[in-house]
Amino acid sequence: MDRLATLLSHFAFSADTFHQGSFCGLSGYPGDTQVGHVHLLRAGRLRFEGPGGQASVVEEPSLILLVRPQAHRLSAYEDDQAELVCATLNFIGGPHNPLTAALPDVLISPLSALTGLQASTDWLFAEAESDECGRALVLNRLFELMVIQLLRQLLSDGSLGAGMLAGLADKRLARALVAMHDAPAQNWSVEALATLAGMSRASFAAHFRAVVGDTPGDYLAGWRVGLAQKRIREGRPLALVADEVGYQSPSALARVFRRRTGMSPSEWREGKI
Incomplete structure (x- = not known):
């Protein structure tokens, strides 16, 4: 019994990488587009302000996932030495569907707690540093793989209290x-x-x-x-x-x-x- 196959066949998604490397300053995402966002902090410190004014300081390599369109902001000072890889997530069935509805508005987790994602995030960070041909395409596919592996881990851990x-x-x-x-x-x-x-x-x-x-x-x-x-x-x-x-x-x-x-x-x- 494959618990994810039908979900992902009906509500497939694609990733589009838009940032890789050092990050300093302020970036705002108004939430008025039809995409979600995933931000990977590879190193340094990052300030995150989410929907409803939720504020966090992220100080270790972490995943920040907003699977539906959500207004949010990222900021870092030069001394924070933040390194980020970021992508948008575009769901073929639209951003509001049974799969995205089953996930929290914002998911923030240290990568150390997401052991099932280690191989893909290591590869993703290595690819972000490289200048090989087809790097953007590889990064996009790795983000997609990483999100699927995250869903696997959430099922395995049973860490979501309620919902599908x-x-x-x-x-x-x-x-x-x-x-x-x-x-x-x-x-x-x-x-x-x-x-x-x-x-x-x-x-x-x-x-x-x-x-x-x-x-x-x-x-x-x-x-x-x-x-x-x-x-x-x-x-x-x-x-x-x-x-x-x-x-x-x-x-x-x-x-x-x-x-x-x-x-x-x-x-x-x-x-x-």
């Missing part, structure tokens, strides 16, 4: 979640999902709500709407989208879509494309 990734880190709930991810059009019942999890219906429903933060039915509806948004972005007809994500008609999808987003599919499309 917390559910995927739970061995019993993961079977039900992967089944919904793989076959969203299936008419899933709580009984069928509980059987996959090896739990009673009542125990499964309570445990799912406690860990994931939604009822199984609400989670499935959210997953279906997330997939529908991606397909609508791709220009697919609404009737086809409704069938692909498990609704008998476009109007049935539209009702759930409006309940989840506050907009009809056509209103959402006009605002996003």
